[in-house]
Amino acid sequence: MRTKRVLIPLFKDEVAPRFDLAAEALLAEVSPEGGIAVQDSLLLQPSADGLCDLVLRKDVDVVICGGIEEKYYHYLRWKRVEVLDNVAARAQAALERYAKGSLKAGDILFAMEEAHAR
Amino acid sequence: MPLVPPATLASLDLPGLLDGLPLGVAVLDPEGRVVTVNTALERLTGFTREEARGVPCRHVVRSGLSHRRNQEHGTADTEIVNRHRRRIPVRISAIPVRDTLGRELYRLDVVEDLSALKELERRVEEPGGIGRLVGKSPAMEHILRLIPAMAQSGAPVVVIGETGAGKDAVSEAIHKLSPRTREPFVRVNCGPMQPEVLEAELFGRLQPSGEVAPGAFQRAGAGTVYLSDVGELPEALQVRLARFLDEGVVFPAGSQTPERCEAKVIASSPSGPEALVRSGQMRQDLAYRLGALRLDLPPLRERPEDIEFLLAHFLDIFAAKFRKKVRGFTPKARRLLLAHDYPGNVRELRNIVEFAVMVCHKPSIPPACLPGHLLEQLAAANKGGGL
Numbered sequence: 001m002r003t004k005r006v007l008i009p010l011f012k013d014e015v016a017p018r019f020d021l022a023a024e025a026l027l028a029e030v031s032p033e034g035g036i037a038v039q040d041s042l043l044l045q046p047s048a049d050g051l052c053d054l055v056l057r058k059d060v061d062v063v064i065c066g067g068i069e070e071k072y073y074h075y076l077r078w079k080r081v082e083v084l085d086n087v088a089a090r091a092q093a094a095l096e097r098y099a100k101g102s103l104k105a106g107d108i109l110f111a112m113e114e115a116h117a118r
Numbered sequence: 119m120p121l122v123p124p125a126t127l128a129s130l131d132l133p134g135l136l137d138g139l140p141l142g143v144a145v146l147d148p149e150g151r152v153v154t155v156n157t158a159l160e161r162l163t164g165f166t167r168e169e170a171r172g173v174p175c176r177h178v179v180r181s182g183l184s185h186r187r188n189q190e191h192g193t194a195d196t197e198i199v200n201r202h203r204r205r206i207p208v209r210i211s212a213i214p215v216r217d218t219l220g221r222e223l224y225r226l227d228v229v230e231d232l233s234a235l236k237e238l239e240r241r242v243e244e245p246g247g248i249g250r251l252v253g254k255s256p257a258m259e260h261i262l263r264l265i266p267a268m269a270q271s272g273a274p275v276v277v278i279g280e281t282g283a284g285k286d287a288v289s290e291a292i293h294k295l296s297p298r299t300r301e302p303f304v305r306v307n308c309g310p311m312q313p314e315v316l317e318a319e320l321f322g323r324l325q326p327s328g329e330v331a332p333g334a335f336q337r338a339g340a341g342t343v344y345l346s347d348v349g350e351l352p353e354a355l356q357v358r359l360a361r362f363l364d365e366g367v368v369f370p371a372g373s374q375t376p377e378r379c380e381a382k383v384i385a386s387s388p389s390g391p392e393a394l395v396r397s398g399q400m401r402q403d404l405a406y407r408l409g410a411l412r413l414d415l416p417p418l419r420e421r422p423e424d425i426e427f428l429l430a431h432f433l434d435i436f437a438a439k440f441r442k443k444v445r446g447f448t449p450k451a452r453r454l455l456l457a458h459d460y461p462g463n464v465r466e467l468r469n470i471v472e473f474a475v476m477v478c479h480k481p482s483i484p485p486a487c488l489p490g491h492l493l494e495q496l497a498a499a500n501k502g503g504g505l
Contacts, residue, residue, distance in 0.1 A: 017180040018199055067180040067199035086201055088177035106201075111172040 003031045005039075006098060007060040008091045009051060015087050015094050019068035020048035026091055027058060034099040048072045055081055064094050064103065142208075142229035145215075146175050148222060162208075162231055164201025179227060181210055195232065207232040251287050252431050255421035261288070261413060268411050269295035274363060274383040276348070276408045278390050279415030282465030285386040286346065288413060292384055293342040301341030304334045304381075308350045314371070317355055322370035322377075330370045330377070335362070338381040348385035348408070349399040356404045359383075363407040383408070390414070418460040418467065425456055425467065432468050433483075436475035444475050447483045454485055458492060 006029070008015055009022030016022035027040040044050060048068075052075060055063060062082040076083050087094050089109035097103040133154060136143050142159030144152055152170040155178065160166055165178050176184035182196035193211040200206060208229050215224040251262065268275050269292045277285045286305075293303045306319055317323075320343075322333035330336065334343045345351070351359065362368050363383065367376035387394060390412075391405035418425060429447065437444045447455065451474075460466050470489055478487040485493060 011176070011184075014174075014177075017176045017184045018182075020199075021182065021184070066177060067201075068203060069199055069205050070203040073203055085203070088173055108169055108173055108177070110174065110177070 003029050004061040005029055005059055006062045006064060006095065007055055007058065008064045008094065009044075009066075010041075010091055013092070014090050015064060015066050017066040017088070019051060019063075019065045019072060019085075021046045022051065022065075025051070025054070026095075027060070028095055030095070030099045034101075036095055036099050052076060055079075062098070064091075064098060142179075142231070144170075144175055144179055144227040144229070146225045146227060148224075150175050150225070152178055153224065159229055162200060162206065162229060163198065175227060179210070179229060181208065183210065198229070207236045251284060251291050252428065253421070253424045254427045255424045257416045257421050258424060261415065264413060265291050266295050268292055268413070270297070271411060272382055273410040274385065274408050275411040275413065276391060277384065277386040277413045277415065278388070279386070280388055280417045280463055282463035283415040283417055284464050285415060286344075288415065289342075289344045289346075289384045289386060293344070293382075296342070296382065298341050298382060302338050303342050303344065304338040305344045305346065306334045307346050309347045310350065313352045313354065316352070317358075317371045320355065321358065321368045324370050324372035330373065333368070333370065335368045335379045335381055336370075336377065338379070340380040341382075343381045343383050345383065345385045347387060349387045349389065349394045351400075353401060356401045360401065360404045360407055363404075418463045422456070425460070426452075428464060428467055429455055429471060432471040433475065436472050440475055442475055442478065443481060444478055444483060445481050447474075448485070451483050451485045451488060454488065454493070458495070 005027065008026045008028070009019055010016055010024040010026055011022060016024075023044055023046050025042045025044055026038065027042060029037045029039055031037075042054070044054070052072060054060075055076060056079060060081060062084065063076060064084045064087050066085070066087060068083065068085045073083055073085060084098070084103055084105045084107075086106040087103070087109075089097075089107065093109050094103060094107075097107070097109065133156075136145075136154075136156035137158075139156060140158060142162045143156045144159055145154050147153055152173050152175050155163070155165070155167050155170050159179070163170075163178055163180075170178045179198055180200070181198045183194060193209060195207070195209050197205050197207050209232055211228040211230075213226040213228060214222045215226060216222050251258075251265075253259070253262065265288065275289075275292060277288050279285045279288075290303060293299065306316075308316065311319070318331065318333060320333050320335065322330045322336050325331055345359075358369065362379065365376075366378060366380065368379050369376055385408050389397075391400060391409045394400035395402050395405045418428075429452075433444065433446065436442075446452075455470070462469075470492060473489050474483045474487045478484075480487075
C-alpha cells in the first residue's frame with residue numbers, strides 16, 4: 001500500500017457538514033504505517049465544482065466529508081477518488097481514525113469524543 | 119384560561135407529541151447539540167434519533183445555514199443535504215424554549231420540507247412548457263393546455279406523432295401531472311418482439327412455482343402503462359388489451375385467474391387509430407377504446423415559429439451542461455438552421471444543438487460547428503440559391 005493523499009473540507013476544526021459550503025480544506029498524507037503529515041490548509045471559495053477541481057488538481061486519493069450531493073459523490077467516484085461521506089467528527093479525529101484503517105462512511109465520532117472526555 | 123400545573127406538564131409524553139407532528143423537529147441544548155429529533159426529521163435527514171443524540175445540529179440538519187458561525191433565531195428558507203445525498207429545499211424556524219425567568223433552556227429547530235412547493239413553482243415558471251415539453255407556437259400552446267385536462271381523466275390516451283415529435287415526453291408529462299404521479303410509470307415498446315415475450319412483458323407470466331412474474335400492468339399498479347408503437351401489438355394481445363380497457367382485469371400468461379389492475383393506459387403511434395385500422399394493424403374495437411382521448415403532435419416543419427425558440431432553449435441547456443460560454447448562433451448558422459425542415463423533429467434539432475455546442479469554442483456558433491450531414495443537405499437543397 002502506498003501513501004494516500006487525503007482531503008477534508010473544513011468548518012472550523014470539524015469535517016465540514018456540507019461539502020459544497022466548505023470555505024477551508026485540510027490536505028494531509030497518510031503513510032501505510034499510519035503516519036499523518038498535514039500538508040496544507042487551503043482557503044476556498046465555497047463551491048462543490050471548485051472543490052472537485054481541487055481534488056483532481058492535487059491528486060487526492062481520499063475525500064473525507066460530511067454531506068455531499070449524489071452527483072458530486074458519483075463524479076469523484078468516477079474519477080477513482082475514494083469518498084468517505086456522512087462523517088461527523090473533528091477533522092483530526094477523523095484523520096487519525098482513517099490512519100488506523102477504521103474510518104467508514106457514515107461514522108459519527110462526536111458522541112464518542114464526549115464520552116472519552118468525561 | 120387556567121395555567122397547566124407543572125406536574126401535568128412534566129407528565130406529558132412530549133416525544134410522542136413531537137412524533138405526531140408532520141414537520142421535522144430537532145430539540146437542541148444551549149450549545150446547539152441535538153437532544154432528540156422527531157420521526158419526521160429522522161425521515162427527512164436520514165439520521166436516527168440515537169445517531170443524532172449529542173451531535174452538533176449542523177451535522178444532522180445540514181442546511182445552508184450550518185456553516186454560519188452563529189445560528190440565529192427566526193425563519194429562513196434554505197436547503198439541506200441529507201444522508202442519502204439528496205438536496206432538499208426546506209424552511210427552518212428556530213424557536214427558543216425559555217423558562218419562566220426567561221433563560222433559554224432549549225431551542226427547537228422546526229424543519230419544513232418544501233420539495234412539493236418548489237416542484238410546483240418550477241412547473242409554473244418553466245419557460246413555455248410542462249416537464250420536458252416546450253413550445254411557443256399556437257399548436258404547442260393548445261397541446262400544453264390539453265395535457266393537464268387529459269392527466270386528470272382515467273380514460274386511455276393515444277398520442278400520435280412522427281418520430282422525434284415528443285410522444286414519450288407528452289406521455290411522461292400526462293403521468294406527472296396526473297393524480298397517479300407518485301405511482302410507477304411503466305414503459306413498454308410494442309415494437310418487434312416475440313409475441314410470447316411481449317405477452318409476459320405486458321401481462322405477467324404464471325411461473326411453475328404458482329407465483330406470477332409481474333408484467334407492466336402489475337408493476338404499474340395504480341400508475342400508468344405507456345405502450346409506444348401500439349400499432350405493432352399482435353392481434354391476440356390487442357384483444358386482451360381491449361378486455362383490460364373494458365373490464366379492468368388482466369390475465370397473466372398461462373393463468374386463467376383474472377387480476378384487477380387500476381393502471382391508466384397511454385399509447386403512442388406514428389399514425390392515428392383510423393389509419394392503423396385501415397392498414398389492418400389495429401382491431402377496430404381497440405381503436406375505439408384507445409381513441410377516447412387523443413393528442414396529435416404536429417411535426418416541427420408545421421410549426422416553424424418553435425424552431426428558433428427550441429434552438430435557444432437547447433442552446434441554454436447544453437451550454438450549461440458542457441460549461442461553455444456559447445451565447446448564440448452566427449447569422450449564417452441561424453439562417454441554415456431555420457431553413458432545415460427537421461425530418462427527425464425536436465429530437466433532431468436537439469441533437470444538432472448538442473453537437474454544435476460540444477464542438478464550438480466561440481461565443482457564437484458558426485456554420486462550421488454544425489453537423490456535416492446538415493450542411494451537405496442544405497447545400498444540396500440550396501444549390502445555386504445561396505443562403
